[in-house]
Amino acid sequence: xxxxxxxxxxxxxxxxxxxxxxxxxxxxxxxxxxxxxxxxxxxxxxxxxxxxxxxxxxxxxxxxxxxxxxxxxxxxxxxxxxxxxxxxxxxxxxxxxxxxxxxxxxxxxxxxxxxxxxxxxxxxxxxxxxxxxxxxxxxxxxxxxxxxxxxxxxxxxxxxxxxxxxxxxxxxxxxxxxxxxxxxxxxxxxxxxxxxxxxxxxxxxxxxxxxxxxxxxxxxxxxxxxxxxxxxxxxxxxxxxxxxxxxxxxxxxxxxxxxxxxxxxxxxxxxxxxxxxxxxxxxxxxxxxxxxxxxxxxxxxxxxxxxxxxxxxxxxxxxxxxxxxxxxxxxxxxxxxxxxxxxxxxxxxxxxxxxxxxxxxxxxxxxxxxxxxxxxxxxxxxxxxxxxxxxxxxxxxxxxxxxxxxxxxxxxxxxxxxxxxxxxxxxxxxxxxxxxxxxxxxxxxxxxxxxxxxxxxxxxxxxxxxxxxxxxxxxxxx
Numbered sequence: 001x002x003x004x005x006x007x008x009x010x011x012x013x014x015x016x017x018x019x020x021x022x023x024x025x026x027x028x029x030x031x032x033x034x035x036x037x038x039x040x041x042x043x044x045x046x047x048x049x050x051x052x053x054x055x056x057x058x059x060x061x062x063x064x065x066x067x068x069x070x071x072x073x074x075x076x077x078x079x080x081x082x083x084x085x086x087x088x089x090x091x092x093x094x095x096x097x098x099x100x101x102x103x104x105x106x107x108x109x110x111x112x113x114x115x116x117x118x119x120x121x122x123x124x125x126x127x128x129x130x131x132x133x134x135x136x137x138x139x140x141x142x143x144x145x146x147x148x149x150x151x152x153x154x155x156x157x158x159x160x161x162x163x164x165x166x167x168x169x170x171x172x173x174x175x176x177x178x179x180x181x182x183x184x185x186x187x188x189x190x191x192x193x194x195x196x197x198x199x200x201x202x203x204x205x206x207x208x209x210x211x212x213x214x215x216x217x218x219x220x221x222x223x224x225x226x227x228x229x230x231x232x233x234x235x236x237x238x239x240x241x242x243x244x245x246x247x248x249x250x251x252x253x254x255x256x257x258x259x260x261x262x263x264x265x266x267x268x269x270x271x272x273x274x275x276x277x278x279x280x281x282x283x284x285x286x287x288x289x290x291x292x293x294x295x296x297x298x299x300x301x302x303x304x305x306x307x308x309x310x311x312x313x314x315x316x317x318x319x320x321x322x323x324x325x326x327x328x329x330x331x332x333x334x335x336x337x338x339x340x341x342x343x344x345x346x347x348x349x350x351x352x353x354x355x356x357x358x359x360x361x362x363x364x365x366x367x368x369x370x371x372x373x374x375x376x377x378x379x380x381x382x383x384x385x386x387x388x389x390x391x392x393x394x395x396x397x398x399x400x401x402x403x404x405x406x407x408x409x410x411x412x413x414x415x416x417x418x419x420x421x422x423x424x425x426x427x428x429x430x431x432x433x434x435x436x437x438x439x440x441x442x443x444x445x446x447x448x449x450x451x452x453x454x455x456x457x458x459x460x461x462x463x464x465x466x467x468x469x470x471x472x473x474x475x476x477x478x
Contacts, residue, residue: 009226012164016230019141019161026145027159027235032101032221035158035234036094039110039127039171048091056112056124058090060097060219061371063105063364085367087116097221101231104223105364107216110169111178119374120214123178127171128157129190129246130217131197134165134316135205141166143201148237153197154249155238160217162232163224167217168197171240185264186213189246191387192256196249209316210387216368302332306342307461308391310349317390318350318361322369324385331378343370432458433466440470 023029030038036058046053063085090096090108100106109118110128133144144166148155160167176182191210198208218224220234244264250257305328309321322343329339343366350361372380386393430438435456439446446452449467453460 013226013230015137016161016163016224016226018138019136020233022138022141023159023161023235027237030158030234030236032097032219032234033094035220036090036097038157039169040090040094040112042092044112044125044127044175045090045092048093048095053092055092056114056122058094058108058111059113059116059118060088060090060100060106060108061085061118061216061368062088062100062103063367085371087118089116097219100219101221102228103219104228106219106222107368108219109214109216110171111214112175117374118214118216118371119377120178120180120183123183123214125175126178126182126186126213127175129170129172129186129193129213130215131168131170131190131194132162132165132209132211132215132217133168133198133203134209135203136165137204140202140204145237147202153199153202154193154241154246157236157238157240158234159237160220160232160234161224162218163226163230167232169234170246173240173242176243183213185260187384188256188260189243189250192250192260193246196251205316207316207390212384212388297328297332299332299334302328302334303461307459309389310346310461311459312391313350313353314390315353317388318353319365319369320388320390321350322346322366323372324380324389326370326373327377327380327385330373330375336373339373340370432462433470436463436466437470437473440467441474444474 040058044055045057046055088096088100088106100108110130111118111126112124113119113122114124115122133140136144144153144159147153154170156168157171158169160169176186190213194208194210198205200206218232220232222228222232224230224232247257247260250260252258302325305325309325313321325343326339328334329336344363347361347363347366354360382393385391435458436452439452439456443452443455446455449460449463452467453463456463
């Protein structure tokens with residue numbers, strides 16, 4: 001296995017260098033400073049120490065590889081709370097970028113934020129739209145450049161060699177204010193454009209991986225997945241773009257372009273106009289910065305989603321499975337320690353899914369995904385969760401009735417159809433715990449939860465819920 005990993009890593013390092021050499025023949029390499037200076041022109045952020053500027057700043061997140069004593073951080077330490085993501089505030093001189101260059105895993109989005117958290121609520125301006133393109137070998141790189149030159153897909157301002165793939169940055173001529181309605185439009189536009197950019201010629205991976213507009217990307221100049229000695233490198237290709245021009249690359253036949261255009265028409269209301277038209281909303285949400293009203297959902301939703309991502313998630317969606325688990329944890333008022341324990345408990349199973357050694361699922365992925373454990377994301381739309389996780393999200397149709405009333409009605413209909421109200425097994429069926437207990441008692445040689453779940457045709461999460469407890473109980477009876 002070690003030899004296979006070494007061979008794979010060498011192959012990808014050779015490919016990394018081959019892509020760099022190819023792009024240097026046709027494109028202009030840019031320094032990390034010049035790259036970010038072009039995205040964030042002078043005056044985009046606050047001057048360092050000048051809070052009176054009242055502007056947003058960039059935020060980079062670094063996943064530490066070692067603790068303060070120089071010890072490698074492991075999964076056990078993560079569960080105990082060490083090794084959490086470290087945030088860097090980037091002010092107008094971009095001086096903090098020099099510190100981030102010397103890191104293994106740092107991400108940043110082309111967005112300015114108020115405060116210290118990369119949340120939609122704190123987002124101020126979007127300066128570029130960025131796309132992550134995976135499965136890019138030399139044939140896919142050549143075809144990506146060809147499609148851009150032939151105007152089949154939009155020409156990126158910068159093409160970034162991220163190590164095993166490409167990051168495509170479209171720098172906007174005018175930054176877009178990140179009002180909630182604008183975020184919705186930008187998200188839908190990015191989804192639609194991803195489906196055009198990510199095609200069978202530009203990626204060896206068939207299914208496009210959709211990402212939100214707030215997604216962060218590895219910092220140019222910092223380490224790639226291949227290591228710090230193979231840094232993320234940027235190349236200038238096209239010019240800055242107008243947001244509306246990107247719509248031309250979305251086919252009209254799909255209906256997506258028309259839908260986004262309609263959203264744009266409805267978003268022309270400025271914040272000043274909103275203050276005049278909706279004074280109560282402005283006072284609560286803008287002045288007092290209150291969160292949107294919501295209720296706490298029962299933990300059944302969290303448990304259901306944990307079971308689903310344990311059993312159904314696929315490669316390419318593992319990060320988003322953990323990310324949405326964090327959203328549901330906040331929505332269901334789950335303790336952060338429990339969330340972290342559950343998330344890191346999936347590490348081994350998710351990593352085992354890796355098709356290639358370079359596509360391993362790591363603790364860094366989990367730390368980044370848990371950034372979504374934030375009140376600002378509890379209203380994340382169900383349809384978006386389905387898109388990014390790759391899992392269907394069925395709608396629970398009760399025709400606006402309360403659950404208790406709906407159950408009564410459905411029971412009545414069932415009894416009328418059966419014509420027999422005494423159809424029930426009055427003694428009831430064994431509980432799930434009893435089923436698991438009986439199976440483990442009669443099959444002492446079966447030690448894997450997955451095998452027990454398959455034999456009983458129940459969810460693996462249900463087995464895991466009782467497994468340790470039943471093991472102790474059976475051991476005590478011996």
